[in-house]
Amino acid sequence: MFELYFGEMSRWNDGLILTAVMSTLSVVIGFFVALPIALARSKSKGILGFLALGYVNIFRGVPLLVLMFLIYYGSGQFSRELRGLGLWWFFRDAYYCGLLALVLNTAAYQAEIIRGSLDTISASVLETNAALNLTPWTSFRRVLLPIAFAKALPPLGNEYILMVKATSLLAIITVFDLMGQARMIFSETFDLRVYYIAAAHYLVLVLLIEWALRRFEARIKWMA
Amino acid sequence: MLADTAIKFANMNKYFGAFHVLKDINLDVAKGERIVVCGPSGSGKSTLIRCVNALEKYQSGHLYVDGIELDETTSTIRKVRNHVGMCFQHFNLFPHLTALENCTLSPICTHKIPKADAEKQAMDYLAKVRMEGFAHKYPSQLSGGQQQRVAIARSLCMEPDIMLFDEPTSALDPESISEVLDVMVDLAGGGMTMMCVTHEMGFARKVADRVVFMDAGEIVEVNDPEGFFANPQEERSAKFLKQIINH
Numbered sequence: 001m002f003e004l005y006f007g008e009m010s011r012w013n014d015g016l017i018l019t020a021v022m023s024t025l026s027v028v029i030g031f032f033v034a035l036p037i038a039l040a041r042s043k044s045k046g047i048l049g050f051l052a053l054g055y056v057n058i059f060r061g062v063p064l065l066v067l068m069f070l071i072y073y074g075s076g077q078f079s080r081e082l083r084g085l086g087l088w089w090f091f092r093d094a095y096y097c098g099l100l101a102l103v104l105n106t107a108a109y110q111a112e113i114i115r116g117s118l119d120t121i122s123a124s125v126l127e128t129n130a131a132l133n134l135t136p137w138t139s140f141r142r143v144l145l146p147i148a149f150a151k152a153l154p155p156l157g158n159e160y161i162l163m164v165k166a167t168s169l170l171a172i173i174t175v176f177d178l179m180g181q182a183r184m185i186f187s188e189t190f191d192l193r194v195y196y197i198a199a200a201h202y203l204v205l206v207l208l209i210e211w212a213l214r215r216f217e218a219r220i221k222w223m224a
Numbered sequence: 225m226l227a228d229t230a231i232k233f234a235n236m237n238k239y240f241g242a243f244h245v246l247k248d249i250n251l252d253v254a255k256g257e258r259i260v261v262c263g264p265s266g267s268g269k270s271t272l273i274r275c276v277n278a279l280e281k282y283q284s285g286h287l288y289v290d291g292i293e294l295d296e297t298t299s300t301i302r303k304v305r306n307h308v309g310m311c312f313q314h315f316n317l318f319p320h321l322t323a324l325e326n327c328t329l330s331p332i333c334t335h336k337i338p339k340a341d342a343e344k345q346a347m348d349y350l351a352k353v354r355m356e357g358f359a360h361k362y363p364s365q366l367s368g369g370q371q372q373r374v375a376i377a378r379s380l381c382m383e384p385d386i387m388l389f390d391e392p393t394s395a396l397d398p399e400s401i402s403e404v405l406d407v408m409v410d411l412a413g414g415g416m417t418m419m420c421v422t423h424e425m426g427f428a429r430k431v432a433d434r435v436v437f438m439d440a441g442e443i444v445e446v447n448d449p450e451g452f453f454a455n456p457q458e459e460r461s462a463k464f465l466k467q468i469i470n471h
Contacts, residue, residue, distance in 0.1 A: 127279055128316040132382065133305040138333040146320045220320075 001193050008185050015181030016201050022095075022177060023164040026102035031156075033107035038114035039140070052111070059108035065169050067105060072097035072173045098170040106163050110156065117151035118144060150220055157213040161206050168202075178202065229288070230255045230386055230417040231276055236285035238271060245271050246282065247441045255385070258418045260428040260449070263438035264464060269421045272438065273388045276419065277308040290385055309379030313391040315371040317363040323350065323374045324359040327381045335382075342381070349377040353407045369400025373407055380411075387411065389420040423468060429453060437461045 005012060040052035059067070075082060075091035082088045090096045121144055129139040171179035182198035231253040238246040245268045253259055261269045274280045276289055278301045287294045290307045294300060317326050327346035331337045337345075350356045353373040363371050372392055379387060389408070393401040405427050412418060412431040422428065428435055428449050435452040437445040437460075445458045456462040 124312065124314065124316050125318075128312065128318075130279060131277055131305065131308075131310040131312075132330040132378070133302060133334050134330060135334060138329070142329060142333060143318055147318075150320065 001196070004185070004189065004191060004194055005197050008181075011181045011185065012178075012197065012201065015176060015178035015198075016205065018176060018180075019164065019167050019178040019202075020205060022099060022102065022167045022170065022175075023160070026099055026106055026167075027110075027156075027160045027163050029099075030103045030106035030110050033103060034110035034114055035145075037107065037111035038118060041111060041115040042118040056108045056111055059104050060112075064101060064105050064166055065172065068098055068101040068169060068173050071101050094170075094174045098167075098173055098175050102163065102167065102170075105166070106159060109159055109162075113152050113155045113159065114148060116155075117148040120151060121147055153213070153217055153220070157210070157217075160209060160213070164205055164209065165202060228255045229253070230257070230290060231419070232286070232288040233272075233275075234286040234288075236275070236282050236287055238268075238275065238280065238282040245441050246275070249285070249443060251436065251443060251446070253417065253419065255417055256415045257433045258412050258416075258431050259420065259434055259436055260432040261419060261421045261436045261438060262423060262425075262428065262464075263444075266440075267438040268441040269436075269438045270390050273310075273390060273419050273421055276386070276388055277305050277310055279310075306382070307385045308388060309382050309384035309386070310388040311372065311375050311379055311390065311392045313395050315363070315368070315375045315395075317371050317375055317378070319363050322360050322362055323355060323366070323377075326363070326374060327378045330378075331381050346377065346381050349380045350374070352380070352410070353377045354403075367400060368396045369403045372396065372400070372404045376404075376407055376411070384416075386417045386419070389418065389422065391421050391423075393422065393424055425453065425468065437464065439464070 037052045037055055040048040041056070043049075044052070062070075071091070072094055075097065079088060079092070082091050090100075125143065125147070126139075129143055134143070167177055168179035170177045171183055174180070176184065178198050178201050182194050186192070186194045229252050231251075233249040233251045236246060236249040237244070249272065261272060263269050271280055275282050275287060275294075278294055281296060282294075289304045292300060292304055292307075294304055317323075318329070321329065324343065324346055327350065328339070328342040331342040331345065332339055347356055347359060350359055353376050355370060355373050355377060358366060358370060358374070363374070366374065376392075392408070393404050396404060401424070405424060408418075408420070408427065409431055418431075420427075420432075432449045435445075435447055435449050436443055437447075437452065437456075437458070439460050445452065445456065445461045447457060447461075451457075452461065453465065456465055
């Protein structure tokens with residue numbers, strides 16, 4: 001088992017870094033995609049709220065692997081049009097396609113998390129904002145968003161950890177993340193123990209994230 | 225309308241659905257006048273003062289604040305709210321901001337005052353409520369009375385002409401009540417127009433120019449404090465006073 005790890009250490013490290021980067025990027029970008037969707041879900045009863053609900057339902061309803069196949073393999077059918085639009089460099093690359101699928105998926109879940117915490121902010125906070133004559137933008141950016149974010153932090157951390165493991169699907173569309181490297185090493189050694197090593201890597205990564213989140217939550221001292 | 229009238233209610237009516245909360249309210253509050261509103265719970269006293277800064281809408285009649293007639297347009301409401309500060313029963317400080325940041329948020333973001341000036345002004349008002357030593361504490365690190373004093377400073381930072389207090393001491397323990405009332409007495413001495421819903425009859429006696437007694441959505445009696453407490457003119461006020469003094 002040791003030689004499976006130490007003999008291939010640079011590949012394991014590459015895979016670990018790629019998995020960490022892909023999951024972190026998708027969660028961070030997904031957060032900013034989720035914000036307007038959450039706001040529309042929470043505040044709009046009109047067309048915007050309806051569109052936001054549509055987004056959430058579609059991207060929570062489609063399995064991530066199916067989404068990756070549709071974006072990566074499906075876009076090949078439209079390569080001429082995508083070239084015409086100057087977007088082919090993006091869609092021909094498995095890494096970008098995989099990231100897009102991850103972002104679309106996590107944004108739907110994060111939007112629901114943020115909507116939930118926006119909805120739990122009590123009416124008295126809104127009254128205070130009104131009494132202080134805050135503009136709607138200040139009210140959202142400086143008051144509602146920070147309070148909602150602090151409330152949403154534990155479930156958002158949960159989503160981050162889920163995404164770390166979801167990135168393993170990237171291996172199926174030819175991305176060399178941890179799982180991709182494991183498959184590669186397995187194809188050369190036919191030693192099933194490579195998957196123990198892959199599992200240990202995921203576990204360590206998740207424990208690291210869990211520790212970082214715990215420290216971050218502790219730093220928000222006003223939540224006491 | 226007289227130039228020295230700060231707030232004028234004229235035949236104002238308000239409904240919550242079919243429920244008639246405020247019935248034909250007529251009241252003039254002069255500039256610099258200190259009004260205490262009291263009455264049994266559910267009598268509409270909080271709703272009355274919440275109309276003044278448009279936290280509640282009214283359905284008929286007129287309400288003028290600093291000469292501006294309140295309607296439902298955003299621009300009028302924003303204009304009126306610039307003149308009116310409000311303190312709530314549960315303080316409602318922003319939990320994620322320090323005392324100082326609570327005070328400077330609206331001046332910086334709404335009134336576009338430079339940060340340094342806003343902070344200097346906020347420190348002055350925090351000193352006025354004797355909270356300058358707690359400027360960098362979060363609300364969760366302060367007692368109820370301290371939070372309410374910060375909330376008062378926060379309202380003062382908007383430099384209002386009128387201050388509304390909605391039962392500012394009813395969520396506090398006895399010690400904190402007196403520290404908050406002391407600050408409010410100071411403020412009353414400074415010539416601020418005040419409308420205060422409270423059951424603190426000692427405070428009413430000390431600072432009120434007039435006491436407004438409400439019951440079931442009506443203004444039953446408007447009297448000076450001495451007259452109101454010693455010799456209430458209406459049977460309902462007498463009954464209310466007896467109930468709150470009898471224990």
